[in-house]
Amino acid sequence: MEAPAAPRNPADVQLTVTSPEQMGELGRRLAKLLRAGDLVMLSGELGAGKTTLTRGLGAGLGVRGAVTSPTFVIARVHPSLGDGPPLVHVDAYRLGGGLDEMEDLDLDVSLPDSVIVVEWGEGKVEELTDDRLQLVIHRAVGDTTDEVRHVTVTGLGRRWASADLSVLAV
Secondary structure, three states: OOOOOOOOOOOOEEEEEOOHHHHHHHHHHHHOOOOOOOEEEEEEOOOOOHHHHHHHHHHHHOEOOOOOOOOOOOEEEEOEOOOOOOEEEEEOOOOOOOHHHHHHHOHHHHHHHOEEEEEOOOOOOHHHOOOEEEEEEEEOOOOOOOOOEEEEEEEEOHHHHOOOHHHHHO
């Protein structure tokens, strides 16, 4: 098993998740910290749990529709069932370029009113905002049934400077 990456700043939170259910619960806890205008970037190998985490986040936000991987449609919008923000779930895996290639998604227009979660967004969506939450999910690679995941949560920018991300470790 790979060791988790070293924290990039002292505010990083390191979590260990041992099942898909716990990954979904992490998403539900994360939803309590989010508000319209937040960008969340998810990184990790195939099968690391990015969509499972987003499914829990969608449940926590109370959005409509099943949260599934948007790999082939690139982006899905899940409207709120209440008074919260909609969830825009993006899978940038098949997109090779930067933000220019993602312009058709109008993420810059959606961001102020939505919570945007981007899987595989490194090098592609950072220009949207200086304020973002990055989650890197590490898992054992190769032919394994190991469910253990190590998650590093990093808040970047003014929005996250004073946020207490340790509440995610409950």
